[in-house]
Amino acid sequence: MAQQEDIFKKLIAHCKEYGFVFPSSELYDGLGAVYDYGQQGVELKNNIKRYWWESMTLLHKNVVGIDSAIFMHPTIWKASGHVDAFNDPLIDNKDSKKRYRADVLIEEYLAKIEEKIAKETEKAAQRFGDTFDKVQFLTTNSRVKEHQAKWNTVHEHFVQAMKDPNLEELRQIILDCEIACPISGSRNWTDVRQFNLMFSTEMGSTVDGSLKVYLRPETAQGIFVNFLNVQKTGRMKIPFGIAQIGKAFRNEIVARQFIFRMREFEQMEMQFFVRPGEEMSWFNYWKEVRLRWHKAMGLGDAKYRFHDHDKLAHYANAATDIEFAMPFGFKEVEGIHSRTDFDLSQHEKFSGKKVQYFDPEWNKNYTPYVIETSIGVDRCFLSLLAGSYHEEAVSEEGGTRVILKLPPALAPVKLAVLPLVKKDGLAEKAQEVVELFQFDFRCQYDEKDTIGKRYRRQDAIGTPFCITIDHETLLNNSVTVRSRDDMSQERISIPALYDYLSPKLSMKSLLTRI
Numbered sequence: 405m406a407q408q409e410d411i412f413k414k415l416i417a418h419c420k421e422y423g424f425v426f427p428s429s430e431l432y433d434g435l436g437a438v439y440d441y442g443q444q445g446v447e448l449k450n451n452i453k454r455y456w457w458e459s460m461t462l463l464h465k466n467v468v469g470i471d472s473a474i475f476m477h478p479t480i481w482k483a484s485g486h487v488d489a490f491n492d493p494l495i496d497n498k499d500s501k502k503r504y505r506a507d508v509l510i511e512e513y514l515a516k517i518e519e520k521i522a523k524e525t526e527k528a529a530q531r532f533g534d535t536f537d538k539v540q541f542l543t544t545n546s547r548v549k550e551h552q553a554k555w556n557t558v559h560e561h562f563v564q565a566m567k568d569p570n571l572e573e574l575r576q577i578i579l580d581c582e583i584a585c586p587i588s589g590s591r592n593w594t595d596v597r598q599f600n601l602m603f604s605t606e607m608g609s610t611v612d613g614s615l616k617v618y619l620r621p622e623t624a625q626g627i628f629v630n631f632l633n634v635q636k637t638g639r640m641k642i643p644f645g646i647a648q649i650g651k652a653f654r655n656e657i658v659a660r661q662f663i664f665r666m667r668e669f670e671q672m673e674m675q676f677f678v679r680p681g682e683e684m685s686w687f688n689y690w691k692e693v694r695l696r697w698h699k700a701m702g703l704g705d706a707k708y709r710f711h712d713h714d715k716l717a718h719y720a721n722a723a724t725d726i727e728f729a730m731p732f733g734f735k736e737v738e739g740i741h742s743r744t745d746f747d748l749s750q751h752e753k754f755s756g757k758k759v760q761y762f763d764p765e766w767n768k769n770y771t772p773y774v775i776e777t778s779i780g781v782d783r784c785f786l787s788l789l790a791g792s793y794h795e796e797a798v799s800e801e802g803g804t805r806v807i808l809k810l811p812p813a814l815a816p817v818k819l820a821v822l823p824l825v826k827k828d829g830l831a832e833k834a835q836e837v838v839e840l841f842q843f844d845f846r847c848q849y850d851e852k853d854t855i856g857k858r859y860r861r862q863d864a865i866g867t868p869f870c871i872t873i874d875h876e877t878l879l880n881n882s883v884t885v886r887s888r889d890d891m892s893q894e895r896i897s898i899p900a901l902y903d904y905l906s907p908k909l910s911m912k913s914l915l916t917r918i
């Protein structure tokens with residue numbers, strides 16, 4: 405665990421050092437849980453968005469995109485339930501004056517019990533070797549059974565308290581479990597209160613005439629309120645989907661873990677409209693499609709898992725998360741929700757306008773059911789960085805190299821063109837190669853320092869290929885192509901380079917793996 409925390413710290417430092425992610429407003433000491441993407445970060449982020457967008461709108465003939473405004477009529481958030489129910493239960497420690505999410509404190513407590521069980525199991529596995537029977541150990545070892553019983557009791561009370569919701573009960577669990585404030589170490593807690601996560605502002609110039617508007621906490625509502633516009637103008641037939649990428653804002657109480665939980669973030673959401681009664685088969689369909697999308701990035705299948713929700717939101721009849729093995733444990737990257745007809749029905753009720761679909765085959769009107777896939781761009785970005793960050797000892801070059809083994813199609817820079825030396829016309833030849841590919845791949849020209857140091861710089865930002873221009877290039881128009889992951893080198897003639905590189909670097913190469 406400590407090793408993982410160490411890696412996470414290194415990753416954050418790496419993001420800053422190589423221009424991926426900077427703390428926002430750093431000159432003014434930063435702004436909590438808000439981040440800026442740097443020159444490499446923005447390229448990686450744009451590539452992730454393109455990968456998602458094309459997987460949705462190219463690979464699914466019945467999915468189209470929109471781009472709705474961040475500001476929307478405030479009644480939309482009343483209809484969606486966000487004004488009344490988009491709350492987190494918060495609790496303050498009276499001594500440290502620090503504010504926490506009550507549910508997170510309890511979840512962390514449960515995670516600690518899980519860790520204890522895992523440690524006991526690991527120790528026993530080492531002790532017994534090949535004869536170790538995990539199931540038997542978990543069901544018979546008295547310490548493990550004690551931990552498990554405690555976990556079961558707390559978990560059961562917790563799920564019920566969140567479901568009701570019962571704020572007093574949440575506080576009672578914190579007291580019963582003797583959860584202490586990590587800062588003050590005391591158990592001097594306030595009551596638990598609900599805290600709405602939406603940011604609001606005023607629209608309009610006069611106090612009387614101004615309207616309280618919200619910064620959207622999800623992009624999904626922009627899709628729901630455009631359902632009829634898209635269906636009618638696009639002559640869309642159910643089943644069909646509407647995809648959207650855009651910023652969302654939440655006043656998160658516990659904003660930690662770098663870009664995992666931010667106050668301003670970006671979502672890629674798709675609402676898929678289906679016939680009532682057919683939602684569960686579409687839910688299963690999208691679960692599989694979305695998991696394949698993640699796995700196609702090649703970070704390792706074992707790093708992903710589904711986590712079905714214990715507690716369903718009031719509008720959902722099924723929900724699961726796709727979790728990724730982050731350095732701080734398996735965490736949600738994407739949610740897949742069966743949202744029933746809740747949102748469209750609510751907008752029909754609150755707007756007073758009919759929001760229904762006439763099904764020509766069924767010859768009747770109905771409110772479509774919805775399957776939602778919702779992924780955070782920033783969390784996907786973090787999963788890519790965490791999954792691709794490697795440190796390797798390099799014997800021939802000396803020392804260690806840090807590599808981002810990013811999927812080549814998503815790498816911020818696709819090619820580095822490096823003249824072995826600046827003189828003898830090698831620099832000019834290298835510039836010619838950069839120009840040759842300027843419309844195809846993002847290239848970086850670098851002539852500074854030894855070739856070894858230049859390779860390392862490219863490895864650190866995940867550049868899949870380095871092209872070295874040497875004296876032989878001037879003789880026979882060939883270059884060496886060095887691969888990032890295995891450092892193998894191949895001699896390729898310049899006219900053959902495009903055909904060699906393109907299948908490895910193109911978005912198509914990634915999309916066809918889904």
Ligand code: GAP
Pocket residue numbers: 621622623624654656663664665666667669670671673736737738739776778779780781782783
């Ligand atoms: N429309 C459904 C919805 O918004 P959600 O589970 O609240 O569902 C969907 O959010 C995804 O948005 C999450 O899986 C996560 O990737 C991302 N997300 C949510 N809150 C976030 C935050 N504070 N910072 C970064 N990403 C966030």
